[in-house]
Amino acid sequence: MAKLTLKVSRVKHVNPTTRKIGYVARVITNGTASYEDIAAEAGANTTLHKAEMKMAIELYIEEAAKMLKQGYIVDMGPLGKLYPSCNSGWVENAEDLQLSDIKLSLYYRAGDEIASAIKGAQLQWVKGETPPQ
Numbered sequence: 001m002a003k004l005t006l007k008v009s010r011v012k013h014v015n016p017t018t019r020k021i022g023y024v025a026r027v028i029t030n031g032t033a034s035y036e037d038i039a040a041e042a043g044a045n046t047t048l049h050k051a052e053m054k055m056a057i058e059l060y061i062e063e064a065a066k067m068l069k070q071g072y073i074v075d076m077g078p079l080g081k082l083y084p085s086c087n088s089g090w091v092e093n094a095e096d097l098q099l100s101d102i103k104l105s106l107y108y109r110a111g112d113e114i115a116s117a118i119k120g121a122q123l124q125w126v127k128g129e130t131p132p133q
Contacts, residue, residue, distance in 0.1 A: 004121040028126050068106070080110040 006027050013024040035054070043053035064074045064082070074082045085107035091097045110118065 004117045005124050006118075006121045007124050007126045009126045076111075078111045078113055080108060080114060083107040083109065 008025045009028050010023045011026045012021055014021055035057070039054040039057055040050050042057070043050050046053075048056075064076065067074050068082060068084065071084055073084075076082065083106070085105050086102050087105065088097060088102045091101075
């Protein structure tokens with residue numbers, strides 16, 4: 001597999017602490033791979049029709065969503081895992097932590113192959129941008 005190259009751009013951003021305007025890097029993606037595109041590509045070189053592939057994927061996604069709604073960690077194979085998660089502020093005493101202090105979220109952890117590809121990616125400025133001298 002070829003090494004991933006990610007294009008990045010400098011974008012203005014306000015420092016939340018100092019309120020000064022500066023710059024941060026932002027990845028410029030290659031677009032969006034739609035559900036339709038993925039189903040068509042996943043069914044390539046098989047006997048499955050695109051509609052059958054879409055239905056199989058849909059059934060898988062529906063079941064994964066059902067499991068998440070039941071509080072399970074969902075292992076999506078090489079894509080990684082989806083976890084129900086929460087975050088709260090720190091308190092010194094356990095009784096000071098209230099349910100109203102907890103914010104629920106969904107956490108994603110990439111599979112090893114994807115994580116390695118992203119961590120090992122080469123960076124390249126978008127066309128027209130050059131690094132400072």
